[in-house]
Structure formats: structure tokens, C-alpha cells
Amino acid sequence: MINALLVPGLSMAALAAVLAVIILIAERYLLDYGEVDLTINDEKKFRVKGGNTVLSTLKDQHIFIPSACGGRATCAYCKVKAVSGFGDILPTETPLLTEEEIVDGIRLSCQIKIKNDVAIEIPEELFYIKEFRARAAKIIDLTYDIKWFHLELIEPDTIEFKAGQYIQFQTPEYGNQSESVYRAYSMCNVPSAKNRIELMVRLVPEGICTTYLFEYMKESDEVTFTGPFGEFYLRDSGRPMICVAGGTGMAPIRSILRTMPREEIEKRRPVFFFGARSRRDLFMLDEWREFERENPGFTFIPALSRPDQEDEWEGETGRITEVLTRHVDEDSDAEAYLCGSPGMLDACLSVLTQKGLPEDRIYYDKFE
Amino acid sequence: MTNSNDRDSRHTGDPRIAEIEQELRLGNYLKDDDRPLARVLEEDADAVSRLNMDLDEITSRMKRFYDLGRAGLGDPVVTDDDFEITVREDRGIIPSPWRDHYAAPKAIIEVTNLKNGKTLKFSMLGWHLIRAHGFFQGKGSPFRIEPRELHDFFEET
Numbered sequence: 015m016i017n018a019l020l021v022p023g024l025s026m027a028a029l030a031a032v033l034a035v036i037i038l039i040a041e042r043y044l045l046d047y048g049e050v051d052l053t054i055n056d057e058k059k060f061r062v063k064g065g066n067t068v069l070s071t072l073k074d075q076h077i078f079i080p081s082a083c084g085g086r087a088t089c090a091y092c093k094v095k096a097v098s099g100f101g102d103i104l105p106t107e108t109p110l111l112t113e114e115e116i117v118d119g120i121r122l123s124c125q126i127k128i129k130n131d132v133a134i135e136i137p138e139e140l141f142y143i144k145e146f147r148a149r150a151a152k153i154i155d156l157t158y159d160i161k162w163f164h165l166e167l168i169e170p171d172t173i174e175f176k177a178g179q180y181i182q183f184q185t186p187e188y189g190n191q192s193e194s195v196y197r198a199y200s201m202c203n204v205p206s207a208k209n210r211i212e213l214m215v216r217l218v219p220e221g222i223c224t225t226y227l228f229e230y231m232k233e234s235d236e237v238t239f240t241g242p243f244g245e246f247y248l249r250d251s252g253r254p255m256i257c258v259a260g261g262t263g264m265a266p267i268r269s270i271l272r273t274m275p276r277e278e279i280e281k282r283r284p285v286f287f288f289g290a291r292s293r294r295d296l297f298m299l300d301e302w303r304e305f306e307r308e309n310p311g312f313t314f315i316p317a318l319s320r321p322d323q324e325d326e327w328e329g330e331t332g333r334i335t336e337v338l339t340r341h342v343d344e345d346s347d348a349e350a351y352l353c354g355s356p357g358m359l360d361a362c363l364s365v366l367t368q369k370g371l372p373e374d375r376i377y378y379d380k381f382e
Numbered sequence: 383m384t385n386s387n388d389r390d391s392r393h394t395g396d397p398r399i400a401e402i403e404q405e406l407r408l409g410n411y412l413k414d415d416d417r418p419l420a421r422v423l424e425e426d427a428d429a430v431s432r433l434n435m436d437l438d439e440i441t442s443r444m445k446r447f448y449d450l451g452r453a454g455l456g457d458p459v460v461t462d463d464d465f466e467i468t469v470r471e472d473r474g475i476i477p478s479p480w481r482d483h484y485a486a487p488k489a490i491i492e493v494t495n496l497k498n499g500k501t502l503k504f505s506m507l508g509w510h511l512i513r514a515h516g517f518f519q520g521k522g523s524p525f526r527i528e529p530r531e532l533h534d535f536f537e538e539t
Contacts, residue, residue, distance in 0.1 A: 082475065086477050086481055088475075088477035088478060088481075088483050088484065088485050089475060110483060191410065193409055198473070216472065219470075219524070220524040221472075221488075222409075222410075260456070262473075263473070289455070291457060319457050320457055333454075333455050333457065334455065335455070355456070355471035355472060356473070357456075357471045358455050358456075358471075361455060
């Protein structure tokens with residue numbers, strides 16, 4: 015019967031695709047949910063247009079939930095607690111939610127739609143995340159594949175963040191790239207410079223965002239980002255500090271160390287291990303040596319894993335994990351701040367925990 | 383386990399194929415390849431079949447290269463069976479354009495067979511797209527791997 019209704023040559027798959035499109039169009043243009051109430055944390059109430067996802071509705075209210083995949087139910091950054099008014103868990107959500115999260119009412123805000131009065135809970139700090147417009151004020155080469163971007167804020171013209179946090183940079187459409195994407199980068203400057211942020215970015219081969227930053231964005235261009243995000247910041251514990259970074263992982267460590275008062279550095283005696291492959295991958299050496307002179311108690315230990323002969327390197331050699339093994343005492347009462355590639359983080363975590371550092375005294379942000 | 387023929391029939395008959403193709407074009411995964419996605423999949427699946435490739439076996443060996451190479455923290459690692467592997471990793475994830483809820487690590491793996499000098503370069507997203515969907519990416523895409531290239535690399539190992 016159904017086959018008799020089909021246009022010759024149109025397969026069931028194609029029919030299903032057509033029906034899916036019709037449903038989407040109908041939902042978008044024919045279903046009108048009118049205005050509904052969105053209550054957040056039992057205290058803030060917004061009158062919003064129904065029919066859109068929680069993620070996009072919150073964005074319209076200038077509340078920015080972290081999201082790196084553009085609403086594709088992939089990154090799982092955009093979790094919120096659904097208190098009331100939502101239907102069952104969707105098939106697109108289940109792969110990204112644990113059983114405990116499902117029991118607790120956690121949902122992906124990019125997937126669930128507001129069709130009637132609803133209530134959600136989100137972490138309080140998300141209210142402080144904003145969308146910023148900024149201007150590329152200065153672009154400096156740090157190495158052959160790392161640049162230092164200075165962005166001056168336009169609107170809003172100031173930002174509040176904790177040293178160690180990150181923003182999500184929005185890449186506009188450019189060249190053949192017709193998709194706008196978000197990528198996370200940590201601030202490397204101190205938060206007291208409220209009218210700007212500075213980022214260190216390494217070129218990723220064929221990377222959508224870094225290709226834009228390295229090859230298309232010019233000084234004075236206007237850009238957009240949201241933030242600040244992240245739980246990677248200095249803990250006020252008074253403990254000695256072990257900082258470990260590789261490449262652009264230097265960014266949040268620089269922000270943290272340069273924010274610390276001189277007396278605190280003297281007291282907590284931070285040691286900064288910075289790993290690179292060869293001399294050409296090292297940068298800001300002079301700045302760190304100067305920082306070392308100005309701040310008794312601070313030690314900078316750059317290490318090269320494969321120095322070239324012409325580097326004439328006399329400093330530490332070996333992978334950063336080997337250097338840590340040599341320098342970190344057993345059962346140290348320090349806490350550690352790590353920033354680098356996921357592989358580096360995993361390897362350093364392993365070394366530090368073997369040295370007796372409990373995991374809850376090791377801080378890092380994997381951007382995963 | 384999924385064999386290459388299952389992958390092909392599943393995805394060319396996927397009602398979301400048009401939506402996925404649009405996503406792949408937006409993300410430059412088809413680059414300048416004008417062929418419809420279904421045809422790209424079919425032609426590569428035919429090549430896999432002709433070459434009698436076991437994609438499950440091949441992709442598990444690719445994953446092993448990634449796992450072993452990570453230990454180098456960016457430096458080359460030489461394995462007992464004479465492969466030199468360099469894994470370049472960056473912070474963050476890349477969402478799969480297939481809308482399959484997979485987020486790939488930002489990693490590029492370069493492998494050299496030290497016995498014959500043959501090389502293979504792939505991204506972990508590319509690995510996932512081959513493993514899960516039999517999608518080798520469009521002609522001209524920076525991370526496309528020709529099935530023949532993959533076959534030849536593993537044939538001589």
C-alpha cells in the first residue's frame with residue numbers, strides 16, 4: 015500500500031528523510047508554544063518564547079552555558095538540572111549522561127526544549143558568564159607555531175575572571191569555512207587588567223579555529239568570545255606549589271603566578287616545570303628569569319626532551335615526567351597545577367600520585 | 383563486530399544521510415569532492431571489499447599506535463616491532479560531524495614503518511569516522527586516507 019503511494023525510485027530511507035524534514039518545518043513554523051515561564055534556581059524567572067532549546071533560550075537571556083559542539087549533543091558541557099516541566103530523557107542524551115546524572119535530573123540543555131512552564135538549576139557562577147566583543151590589539155609570534163593574542167574589550171568593556179580560567183573563542187565564517195565554532199583558550203594575563211584578555215595559541219594543523227587566528231585574523235579585527243569558565247585557579251591553601259606545563263599550557267600558569275603577591279610566592283615557593291621539545295619550542299625564557307629574580311622563592315625549570323646539538327642546552331633534559339621524577343620529593347605536602355596536552359596531564363598525574371600527592375591536591379583542566 | 387559491508391549498507395540507507403552530508407560539507411570533511419556522500423561511502427566500501435581489508439583489525443591497530451605513541455608526550459616512540467610513532471595532542475575535543483555523539487581527542491598520529499620507510503598519518507577523528515562509519519573523508523580533505531594507502535601500509539607489517 016505504502017509502496018503504491020511512493021514516487022517511483024524514492025526509497026524508504028529517502029521518504030523517512032523527507033518526513034523528518036516536514037516534521038522539523040512543522041515544529042518550527044506551525045507549532046506555537048506561546049510565552050512560557052523559565053525559572054532558574056528557584057529565584058530568577060524569565061518570560062520566554064516556547065519551542066526552543068534551553069541552551070538557546072538561556073543565550074537569548076544572556077546566560078551562557080558552556081558548549082563546544084554547537085548543540086550537537088557531543089561535548090556534554092551544557093548539562094543543567096531539569097527540575098520540572100520536561101519530558102523523558104531523549105535518545106540523543108543517553109550516551110552522555112551517567113545513571114546518577116539521570117537520577118539527579120541532569121539533562122543536556124542543547125537537546126531539551128521548552129514547551130511549557132519549566133524550572134531548571136544551574137551553577138551560580140554561570141550568571142557571571144558574558145558574551146564579549148573585542149578587538150585584536152596585538153598579535154605576537156612566540157615561536158614558529160605559537161602566537162600571543164592581545165584582545166581589547168569593546169562591549170562589555172571590562173571582564174572579571176580568576177587567574178587560570180578560560181574563555182570560548184567564537185570563530186566566524188571565513189574562507190571556505192562556513193561553520194562558526196567555539197574553542198577554549200586560557201587567559202595568560204592577570205585579571206587586574208580588566209579591559210583586555212591575552213591568549214597563547216598553538217597552530218593546530220588544519221584546525222578550524224587556529225587557522226582563523228593564524229591566517230585570517232588581523233590586528234584591529236573584531237571578534238567574539240564568551241566566558242570566563244573553568245575550575246582551574248589558585249587554591250588558597252597556603253601549600254607549596256608545583257606547576258607543570260607544556261607549550262601553551264604556560265598560559266593559565268603564567269596568569270596564576272603573576273597574580274600572586276610577592277609575599278605569597280615567598281611563602282608557597284612555587285616551582286614551575288616547563289617542558290618543550292627543543293630550544294625553538296621554548297618561549298618567554300627571559301620573562302621567567304626576570305620573574306625569578308624579582309620573586310625570591312620562585313623557581314623556573316625549563317626542560318627539553320630532545321634538544322638539538324646547536325641548542326647548546328645546559329639545562330634540564332628529558333621528558334617533563336622524568337624531570338618531575340627527579341625533582342619532586344616523596345610525600346610532598348605541595349599541591350600541583352598542571353596544564354598541557356591530555357597525554358602530558360595523564361603522565362604527570364601518574365608521576366605525582368606515585369610520589370604520594372593525593373589526587374585532590376592536583377588541579378588541571380582537560381577541556382574535555 | 384561490524385564488518386565493512388555492514389557499515390556501508392547501514393549508512394547509505396541512513397535517513398539522516400542528507401543531514402550528515404550537509405554537516406560534513408560545512409566542516410570541510412568532503413572538501414572539493416562533489417560526489418554525494420552515499421557515493422563516497424559506496425566507492426570506498428567497494429575498494430575496501432576489493433582489497434579484502436578487515437577494517438576492524440586495521441582500526442584497532444591504528445588505535446594501538448595512538449595508545450603507544452602518547453607515551454612520547456609529543457616525541458617519537460619506537461615500538462618493539464619497529465614502528466616510529468609521533469602523537470601530537472592538543473587540549474580540547476573535536477565533535478564528530480556525523481552527529482553520533484562522539485568527541486575525538488585533538489590528536490594527529492604519524493607512524494613510520496622503520497623496516498620499509500612507509501608512513502601513515504591520521505587524526506583520531508579520522509580514525510573514528512573510518513571505524514564507525516567507513517568514511518575515509520572526501521577527496522582533497524586534509525585527513526583523507528585512501529583505502530589502498532591504508533591497505534598497503536598494513537599489508538607489509
